[in-house]
Amino acid sequence: MFLPEHYEFSCPVKINSGNRALEHLPFELDTLNARKPLIITGKNAAGRGLVDIAIDAFKDSGITIGIFDGVPSSPDLKLIRELYTIYRDRGYDAIIALGGGPVTDAAKVLNIVVSGEPEDLEKGAGHNMIKKPLKPFVMIPTLAGSGYETSRYAFFEGRTYSSHYLMPHLVVIDPRMTTAEDxxxxxxxxxxxxxxxxxxxxxxxxxxxxxxxxxxxxxxxxxxxxxxxxxxxxxxxxxxxxxxxxxxxxxxxxxxxxxxxxxxxxxxxxxxxxxxxxxxxxxxxxxxxxxxxxxxxxxxxxxxxxxxxxxxxxxxxxxxxxxxxxxxxxxxxxxxxxxxxxxxxxxxxxxxxxxxxxxxxxxxxxxxxxxxxxxxxxxxxxxxxxx
Incomplete structure (x- = not known):
């Protein structure tokens, strides 16, 4: 087995995978000191009934959740401003991305903003420009992803953000959410x-x-x-x-x-x-x-x-x-x-x-x-x- 003279590796991602893994989400959020998450997703996931499955996981948990299902295929700054206002004014304390690709990019970018100030979005672009931990971030993947969901990268309006702080704290892989599309x-x-x-x-x-x-x-x-x-x-x-x-x-x-x-x-x-x-x-x-x-x-x-x-x-x-x-x-x-x-x-x-x-x-x-x-x-x- 190959061992280099020097290497660095960091992966803060916890993965929960298996039947009814979503039902453990309220407990996992509690360990992250989160009691009011905002779930963001797109119309595709909502139309396939995936949002309803996610909502059912919080039944009898005592946790208040918010739902935003309007993430488009190409998120823009207007969307992030809208999400920032919703997150701030309604007192959410965590972000859950249901889906992949643009949903995850939007969630990561939103987390930069809600964890600091709106101007941090511009300052955070580039390699390792995010200097502190962000708010609790959970990902619920589907198979319609971009391949970057658990990575340190986010891509937004021509900018690349690269930081281990962008990686989700938790990934919940539930077979009810991972059905194949085309x-x-x-x-x-x-x-x-x-x-x-x-x-x-x-x-x-x-x-x-x-x-x-x-x-x-x-x-x-x-x-x-x-x-x-x-x-x-x-x-x-x-x-x-x-x-x-x-x-x-x-x-x-x-x-x-x-x-x-x-x-x-x-x-x-x-x-x-x-x-x-x-x-x-x-x-x-x-x-x-x-x-x-x-x-x-x-x-x-x-x-x-x-x-x-x-x-x-x-x-x-x-x-x-x-x-x-x-x-x-x-x-x-x-x-x-x-x-x-x-x-x-x-x-x-x-x-x-x-x-x-x-x-x-x-x-x-x-x-x-x-x-x-x-x-x-x-x-x-x-x-x-x-x-």
Whole structure:
């Protein structure tokens, strides 16, 4: 097992997962000295009856809750001002985010504001600019996430916030909340999870604690995503994927951004398509480039990707290439079982080829320490063609 000469890792997230996990929420809030939480969510969760399930968890608890179900797909400053006024004037003392993606980003940004002053929103942007703990923050995930829910990151109006204080104090994973939606939504979130956990596992900043989160995240996605796409009613598979999303966010927060994350995020933003699918397409090609550069941990990746039997059966000098081949085959499997909805190449995802240089330039601007402009363009070429 690899032990670096020096590493840092912090994960304040407590995870409660299992049947009727929501019913423990009043007790958990009490341990956080919270008695009046504001639940924020979007219309999708409300329309699917998830808000009613969350409300029932507080029955007979004596806790007063508030509900705001109007978080849009792109939260803005007007929304945060509205939520800040509601939170302050009605005396709430905690935030519960029901759902993922924009809901979680809005909750994290709101927590910056209600934990200090409104101007802290501008001061807090950037890396480690939030200097003190925030109000109690609980996350109730669904499968329609962005992959950043448990991470140290929030993205809001073009700004990136990065602080361990943004990570939720508690995540409650209840199978009633983690039912699968359409194939693209489920795959998009899970491929971000796979990318974050794989790249954490082979990162130059790899460490034993990040590995402890990345390993089960990889295993759960590899074991369950294909089955959940085939059978969205696979409740155990959906629960495993929700757990994987949470684990990967913690691993991602303790390591550097990788190639597939960086380029996939840039493509998704520039082309308004699923960043998760883009990351999944790019991932094997990014790992292959790391391997060609002497990446020392690539062969280790075979163990979480394929399990102990295949790892033991494969010669040590063949394990890295086997891991890359498995990632390529996994993307092909998703393409096949989804009837082509989940693309296996950037061309298939309808990414304009002529945008390659501009997007690669933006990727370099994200600060990847692993590759430069020419490297991103080479990876793009392989991912666009699927070669």
């Amino acid at each position: 194939a693209m939504t489920t795959a998009g979130a899970s491929l971000i999870t796979l990318t974050h956990s794989v790249e954490a596992y082979v990162s130059p900043e790899k460490n034993p604690l990040a590995d402890s989160y990345a390993f089960p995240a990889i295993r759960f996605v590899m074991e369950h995503l294909v089955n959940v796409i085939r059978n969205p009613r696979d409740s155990n598979g959906c629960l495993a994927l929700a757990n994987a999303h949470c684990f990967a966010g913690c691993a991602f927060s303790g390591t550097a951004w990788g190639i597939a994350h960086t380029l996939g995020k840039a493509i998704g933003e520039a082309c308004n398509i699923s960043p998760g699918v883009c990351m999944g397409i790019i991932l094997p090609h990014g790992i292959e480039m790391q391997h060609s550069r002497g990446g020392r941990h690539i062969s280790d990746l075979l163990l979480p990707l394929a399990g102990s039997d295949m790892y033991a059966e494969t010669a040590e000098d063949l394990r890295a290439q086997k891991a890359i081949d498995i990632l390529l085959d996994f993307q092909k499997d998703l393409f096949t079982i989804s009837g082509g909805v989940i693309a296996r190449t950037l061309e298939g995802a309808k990414v304009p080829k002529e945008m390659a240089r501009d997007i690669a330039k933006k990727s370099v601007g994200y600060g990847s320490e692993i590759v430069g402009m020419d490297d991103f363009l080479k990876i793009w070429e392989h991912a666009w063609e699927g070669s």
